[in-house]
Amino acid sequence: MTSHVTLHGAMTFRAILQRRFTLAILMIMPVAFYFVSSDTVGRAIRSLVFGVSWALSTVAFFASISARQLDPRLELAGWKRSHLLAGRLLGLVVLGALLTAGFGLLVAVDQDVASLAGVLLDFAVTSVVAIGLGTAIGSLLSRELEGTLVLFFFAGLQAIVNPFDTYSRALPFWSSRELGTYAVDGAEAGSLVEGLTHAAATLGVCAVIVLAAARRPSFD
Amino acid sequence: MINTSWLDALDHELAVSGVDATQRADILVETEGFLTDSGLEAYDHFGPAEDYAYALAAALERPLARRSESNSRSIISACDVSKSYRGRTVLDDVSFQAQAASVVVLTGPNGAGKSTLLRIVAGLEAADSGTVKVDGAVGYVPQEGGLDPYLRPSDHFELFGASAGSTRASARGEGNRLARELGWDAEAAPIVNELSGGTRQKLSVIVALLSEPEVLLLDEPYQGMDADSARRFWELLWSWQERGGTSVVSSHSQDALRKASHVVEIAGLSVR
Numbered sequence: 001m002t003s004h005v006t007l008h009g010a011m012t013f014r015a016i017l018q019r020r021f022t023l024a025i026l027m028i029m030p031v032a033f034y035f036v037s038s039d040t041v042g043r044a045i046r047s048l049v050f051g052v053s054w055a056l057s058t059v060a061f062f063a064s065i066s067a068r069q070l071d072p073r074l075e076l077a078g079w080k081r082s083h084l085l086a087g088r089l090l091g092l093v094v095l096g097a098l099l100t101a102g103f104g105l106l107v108a109v110d111q112d113v114a115s116l117a118g119v120l121l122d123f124a125v126t127s128v129v130a131i132g133l134g135t136a137i138g139s140l141l142s143r144e145l146e147g148t149l150v151l152f153f154f155a156g157l158q159a160i161v162n163p164f165d166t167y168s169r170a171l172p173f174w175s176s177r178e179l180g181t182y183a184v185d186g187a188e189a190g191s192l193v194e195g196l197t198h199a200a201a202t203l204g205v206c207a208v209i210v211l212a213a214a215r216r217p218s219f220d
Numbered sequence: 221m222i223n224t225s226w227l228d229a230l231d232h233e234l235a236v237s238g239v240d241a242t243q244r245a246d247i248l249v250e251t252e253g254f255l256t257d258s259g260l261e262a263y264d265h266f267g268p269a270e271d272y273a274y275a276l277a278a279a280l281e282r283p284l285a286r287r288s289e290s291n292s293r294s295i296i297s298a299c300d301v302s303k304s305y306r307g308r309t310v311l312d313d314v315s316f317q318a319q320a321a322s323v324v325v326l327t328g329p330n331g332a333g334k335s336t337l338l339r340i341v342a343g344l345e346a347a348d349s350g351t352v353k354v355d356g357a358v359g360y361v362p363q364e365g366g367l368d369p370y371l372r373p374s375d376h377f378e379l380f381g382a383s384a385g386s387t388r389a390s391a392r393g394e395g396n397r398l399a400r401e402l403g404w405d406a407e408a409a410p411i412v413n414e415l416s417g418g419t420r421q422k423l424s425v426i427v428a429l430l431s432e433p434e435v436l437l438l439d440e441p442y443q444g445m446d447a448d449s450a451r452r453f454w455e456l457l458w459s460w461q462e463r464g465g466t467s468v469v470s471s472h473s474q475d476a477l478r479k480a481s482h483v484v485e486i487a488g489l490s491v492r
Contacts, residue, residue, distance in 0.1 A: 007382055011368070011371060066369065069365045070366065070368045072366075073362075073428075074380070
């Protein structure tokens with residue numbers, strides 16, 4: 001079982017790396033967001049996290065779309081659907097971990113933050129939520145343009161919504177902002193528990209969507 | 221002047237059709253003699269070497285001999301299968317059977333439901349009514365897609381080989397061997413997105429075989445392949461059939477019809 005998941009994870013990671021140009025654009029974006037707002041620590045980190053959420057959810061979405069072609073055949077060949085999904089998520093999590101490490105290093109070198117561990121936690125949680133969201137949208141929509149627009153819709157709302165309005169909590173990356181505020185401004189400004197709870201709830205919704213969609217076997 | 225490449229092609233096609241060496245030699249001598257005496261161009265008079273070879277092989281009853289190789293055990297049994305999409309009937313009470321070690325060709329016009337029927341047999345889609353029974357593991361080759369556009373052929377070999385318990389190295393070795401049988405060097409091949417349509421189809425056929433299925437379902441499998449590759453594809457399929465494999469091939473090609481053990485025609489819904 002483990003070897004199958006590892007193999008599929010390695011292939012997912014390899015396929016993502018092959019999209020060099022797309023990947024480069026998606027990775028440059030968080031860095032660009034960061035540098036145009038690096039004069040204020042909180043704003044810089046929130047911008048970076050925002051970019052990471054957009055980039056990773058898009059990569060996860062693309063990975064889901066590619067899987068629609070190959071996974072049904074692999075299942076016919078004897079692979080378990082759970083191994084395929086676990087392998088794909090493993091490959092994406094490895095990518096998320098690398099991004100967390102890389103962007104964490106950038107912040108550590110370039111900023112004077114109160115809690116670097118808090119920032120790393122924010123990156124890590126945002127990465128996992130982004131992977132969940134991209135995978136969930138990829139299980140519902142089969143066309144790249146449609147899925148990318150839906151992700152843009154979420155990202156756009158996230159950027160313009162007032163984070164203190166109650167309805168902003170309905171957005172998938174509310175937790176990212178909350179954890180970022182906790183890391184930069186301290187526990188009196190942001191709640192670690194609320195941020196983590198929101199992230200867990202978002203992942204729960206994504207898991208329900210992915211599992212429900214996984215019941216239909218087909219090529220698209 | 222005699223076109224020797226046409227005669228070579230004829231010899232090859234006769235061999236593929238199972239005509240033995242002695243008979244092939246006789247046919248070639250006769251054909252060459254006729255062309256010399258008449259001064260006719262081989263292609264102008266006989267048409268493509270492939271077609272002429274199959275006509276000769278049919279006359280020698282080689283295809284019939286091949287057909288008799290299949291045994292009577294039913295591997296696929298589809299009974300009264302119907303399917304509609306948004307009120308449009310695609311399949312209407314279609315039935316067919318495939319015996320062990322046979323090659324069944326599904327034919328019919330575009331939109332007749334050949335691909336849908338294959339997907340239903342593969343279990344990738346549910347029929348609205350009717351029953352489908354398949355005795356054995358299935359390998360499926362879709363008309364297009366079914367591969368990861370950003371993985372190399374060797375990556376696909378590893379993934380599909382793993383399902384049959386192969387190590388990564390042995391899966392790559394077997395995949396490369398099958399690729400060579402199809403006239404393709406897959407070892408240094410780029411990612412799927414950079415392969416031609418015909419080469420993708422070769423890869424699709426190879427990965428289906430790597431999972432060691434008992435049944436192969438192939439949807440227009442040699443679309444985009446050149447004539448030599450298509451010929452090699454049939455050789456590979458027959459070799460697999462001789463080891464007991466059963467295949468269902470959807471195709472418009474007259475060539476495929478000549479090579480089948482049985483032909484199922486969809487649209488008129490007749491079966492011969």
